[in-house]
Amino acid sequence: xxxxxxxMHSTANRVATLADEFWDDVENLRREAENLMEDDWAGDAAxxxxxxxxxxxDSARRVSVALSGDAGLLHQAADAYTNADNRNAREADSxxxxxxx
Numbered sequence: 001x002x003x004x005x006x007x008m009h010s011t012a013n014r015v016a017t018l019a020d021e022f023w024d025d026v027e028n029l030r031r032e033a034e035n036l037m038e039d040d041w042a043g044d045a046a047x048x049x050x051x052x053x054x055x056x057x058d059s060a061r062r063v064s065v066a067l068s069g070d071a072g073l074l075h076q077a078a079d080a081y082t083n084a085d086n087r088n089a090r091e092a093d094s095x096x097x098x099x100x101x
Contacts, residue, residue: 003077003078003081005078005082006078008074008078009075009078012072012074013071015068015070015071016068016071016072018067019065019067019068019071020064020068022060022063022064022067023061030057037049037050037053
């Protein structure tokens with residue numbers, strides 16, 4: 001099994017950043033759309049659009065949360081690999097000392 005914890009952390013950071021940027025963009029769009037629907041658009045079409053828009057925003061929120069969660073899991077996996085490598089290195093050093101004795 002191979003892993004590169006530094007690369008995993010780097011990827012996790014990038015995913016987390018993209019998730020935050022994505023959510024910021026969604027929030028900006030949401031505010032613009034809500035302003036339009038509250039101030040300049042009324043009627044059945046506006047009501048239908050508002051319901052679909054709310055569903056879309058909720059779906060986008062779930063995507064953002066999932067990306068953030070994935071970033072956290074990548075960090076955890078990288079830490080687990082690093083800890084396992086360090087533990088294995090200590091055990092190997094311990095065995096070498098016992099063999100040298």
